[in-house]
Amino acid sequence: xxxxxxxxRHDEILRRIGADGAAGVGELAxxxxxxxxxxxxxxxxxxxxxxxxxxHGGAVPHRSSEPAFAERAEENAAGKxxxxxxxxALVPDGSVxxxxxxxxxxxxxxxxxxxxxxxxxxNSLAVALHLARxxxxxxHVLGGEVDRTEEATGGVDALxxxxxxxxxxxxIGAGGLTPDGEVTDYSRTGAEQRRRMMAAAxxxxxxxxxxKFGRLTPVRLETTGGGPVGLVVDAEPSPGxxxxxxxxxxxxxxxx
Numbered sequence: 001x002x003x004x005x006x007x008x009r010h011d012e013i014l015r016r017i018g019a020d021g022a023a024g025v026g027e028l029a030x031x032x033x034x035x036x037x038x039x040x041x042x043x044x045x046x047x048x049x050x051x052x053x054x055x056h057g058g059a060v061p062h063r064s065s066e067p068a069f070a071e072r073a074e075e076n077a078a079g080k081x082x083x084x085x086x087x088x089a090l091v092p093d094g095s096v097x098x099x100x101x102x103x104x105x106x107x108x109x110x111x112x113x114x115x116x117x118x119x120x121x122x123n124s125l126a127v128a129l130h131l132a133r134x135x136x137x138x139x140h141v142l143g144g145e146v147d148r149t150e151e152a153t154g155g156v157d158a159l160x161x162x163x164x165x166x167x168x169x170x171x172i173g174a175g176g177l178t179p180d181g182e183v184t185d186y187s188r189t190g191a192e193q194r195r196r197m198m199a200a201a202x203x204x205x206x207x208x209x210x211x212k213f214g215r216l217t218p219v220r221l222e223t224t225g226g227g228p229v230g231l232v233v234d235a236e237p238s239p240g241x242x243x244x245x246x247x248x249x250x251x252x253x254x255x256x
Contacts, residue, residue, distance in 0.1 A: 176215030181244030
């Protein structure tokens with residue numbers, strides 16, 4: 001009987017986390033009519049099976065590998081376009097930029113139409129090709145091995161190349177944003193590359209659509225140690241997430 005009840009709880013926990021992107025221990029305990037400790041045991045059991053990831057105060061879906069670029073490009077295109085427009089408004093003519101790889105950062109590069117005299121450093125093949133066709137800008141491609149999934153350069157050569165630049169603004173992506181405001185990524189190499197981009201910039205803007213709220217990916221992305229950091233999103237975060245971002249001194253811009 002106890003096993004059947006546990007299975008039912010596990011099914012409901014997974015359903016709620018899948019639907020909402022995250023669930024808290026207190027919320028689950030109230031809904032399922034059990035103690036907080038029972039929920040914590042359930043979450044640990046599900047995490048051990050790779051079905052979710054435990055975070056402070058609850059759990060989020062677990063995702064250990066990044067979908068292919070073409071697949072991601074189709075996800076929430078309208079939201080990414082809104083983020084791109086809001087981020088482009090933050091760029092003065094004549095700026096020196098670092099632009100990360102990713103579908104949202106590509107949308108941002110496309111939204112830079114009308115800007116003049118930009119110098120852009122990027123590891124994204126798509127961003128480089130798009131901006132190189134606009135003769136108003138100077139484009140530098142960071143060297144390195146091409147990652148077919150990301151359609152971008154990476155590895156030790158790309159890391160070394162970043163060190164040679166100092167830029168006004170960096171625009172980067174990430175894998176997820178936990179309920180307590182921690183930014184995460186899919187790989188140590190990717191996280192290190194983004195950390196160095198942030199360190200090279202006087203100011204960094206993270207571009208993340210709302211589908212990444214509550215998503216935990218395997219590697220923590222350090223957001224301190226460089227200039228000020230901001231986050232451009234396409235939807236209002238929850239009050240709890242907004243407070244968590246403020247505690248981490250991450251500025252917030254909600255695209256309209």
